[in-house]
Amino acid sequence: MPSCIICHLKINEHTDSYNSCKNLHFVHNHCLAEWLTHSKSCPLCSEPYSSSLLEQFEEYMDKKEQEKQDALDKEQKKESMKKMQDVANKILFLKSVEKIEGLIExxxxxxxxDLLLDLYEENSIEERGVTVLFLLGKANYLKGRYDLAINFLFKLVKIRYDYPDGFLYLGKAYEHLGLHDKAKWAYERIKETK
Ligand SMILES: [Zn+2]
Ligand SMILES: [Zn+2]
Known part of the structure; x- marks a missing residue:
């Protein structure tokens, strides 16, 4: 008895169950079952396996197919859960921003x-980070902490150059500190970004 063309181990004709293609390329049934999930032809000579051979493995193939489908379903479920979570987080974020804008008003x-600093820690998404930085700059500016306002707004415009309001408050904060050259620079950036 030759060895299995898939695993290259000997086939014991008394104890092993086995099959072969028309050209007598022998394979263990357990090796063939795995192979059939990839191809319906002999791995050595590419001769298509007979339908009577394939029938023996039908149940196994159906089970495999079902397992694949189940795994796919699970993946899709996970994906849509994640999407829903993202949407919920976004809504939560927008509500927080709305509340904060009310407080600033x-x-x-x-x-x-305080709320903004919490939000800043929680949100790694750039778009949200930029919004938070702007509001931190604006709130600190209105509070009279021009140094902190500059700190936050500078971080913002380093990430997003096209943020006219960021440059506007940056310019105003520089002006309050008597840094007129820097204020002029910031105001000029507003024109460039428009
Ligand atoms: Zn084998
Ligand atoms: Zn063959």
Whole structure:
């Protein structure tokens, strides 16, 4: 008895179950079952396996196919869960921003800044980070902490050059500190970004 063309181990004709293609390339059944999930032809000579041979493995193939489908379904479920979570997070973020803008409007700067610092830690997404940096700059500017405002706004414009409002508050903050050259630079950037 020759050895199996898939695993190259000997086939014991008394104890092993086995099959072969028309050209007598022998294979263990357990090796063939795995192979059939890839191809329906002999791995050595590419001769298509007979339908009577394939029938023996039908149940196994169906089970494999089902397993594949289940894994796919699970993956899709995970994906859509993640998407839903992302949407929920985005809504949560927008609500927080709305609340913070309300606090800034009511000149409740300290509370707004506390919430913003929390948001800044939680949001690694660039778009949200930029929004938070802008509001941190604006709230600190309105509070009269021009140094901190400059700090945050400078971080912002380093990430996003096309943010006119960022440059506007940056310029105003520089002006309050008497840094007129820098203020002029910031105002010029506004024109460039428009
Ligand atoms: Zn084998
Ligand atoms: Zn063959």
């Amino acid at each position: 009511k000149e409740n700067y300290n509370e707004a800044i």
